[in-house]
Amino acid sequence: MSEKLSPQTRGPKNDDEIIQDAMHEIPYGIYVISSKDGESNPNAMIADWVMQVSFSPRLVAVSFESDSTNLHNIRTNRSMTINLLDEDSMDLARSFLQPTNASKIQGRSESNSNIRHDKLANIAYHLSDNGCAILDDALMWLELEADQFFEIGDHVLVVSKVIKGDINGSGEPLTSVLTGWSYSG
Numbered sequence: 001m002s003e004k005l006s007p008q009t010r011g012p013k014n015d016d017e018i019i020q021d022a023m024h025e026i027p028y029g030i031y032v033i034s035s036k037d038g039e040s041n042p043n044a045m046i047a048d049w050v051m052q053v054s055f056s057p058r059l060v061a062v063s064f065e066s067d068s069t070n071l072h073n074i075r076t077n078r079s080m081t082i083n084l085l086d087e088d089s090m091d092l093a094r095s096f097l098q099p100t101n102a103s104k105i106q107g108r109s110e111s112n113s114n115i116r117h118d119k120l121a122n123i124a125y126h127l128s129d130n131g132c133a134i135l136d137d138a139l140m141w142l143e144l145e146a147d148q149f150f151e152i153g154d155h156v157l158v159v160s161k162v163i164k165g166d167i168n169g170s171g172e173p174l175t176s177v178l179t180g181w182s183y184s185g
């Protein structure tokens with residue numbers, strides 16, 4: 001993730017950095033994806049790369065880092081939920097920035113790298129029929145069944161059938177334009 005720099009603070013750019021800056025302008029919704037592990041414990045992560053890819057059947061694609069704990073769970077039992085956060089949920093979004101497995105962060109000492117971070121510990125949620133988290137403060141949620149997995153570059157694209165969904169709130173969605181967080185480029 002990188003913060004956006006104003007044109008004034010930019011130095012000379014190479015072609016790759018110019019492409020990266022251009023791609024930072026693509027707006028994204030801020031989603032919390034939830035899965036469950038083999039013992040049915042729910043987990044969650046923040047994601048930008050979410051989009052509908054078919055009307056009939058209703059299919060949604062999410063692109064995951066290949067070492068994501070949530071991807072591992074979804075490969076195992078195909079269950080997931082997607083929660084779209086609302087514009088007042090920056091603090092809620094921050095609760096999901098850490099990986100489940102601290103060893104994913106380079107430079108952590110060996111003792112710290114064994115820490116598993118329970119991102120849902122202090123979050124208000126209930127479980128969907130498929131055992132994944134629906135956040136009480138989500139603007140909308142979808143329950144999905146993962147159907148197809150595609151290895152694409154450095155990510156894995158998961159295409160899922162939409163089983164259920166509802167709107168919880170009445171606000172506007174939280175987006176990368178509001179957070180200034182950029183997962184792109």
Ligand SMILES: Cc1cc2nc3c(=O)[nH]c(=O)nc-3n(C[C@H](O)[C@H](O)[C@H](O)COP(=O)(O)O)c2cc1C
Pocket residue numbers: 001044045046047048049050063064065067068069070071096097098099100101104181182183
């Ligand atoms: C704003 C933002 C957007 C992100 N979007 C994605 C995404 O679309 N896909 C993804 O795999 N990771 C994304 N990440 C990174 C994951 O949230 C991060 O790798 C997390 O540690 C994965 O959690 P897990 O290892 O517990 O599954 C994003 C991070 C941030 C801060």
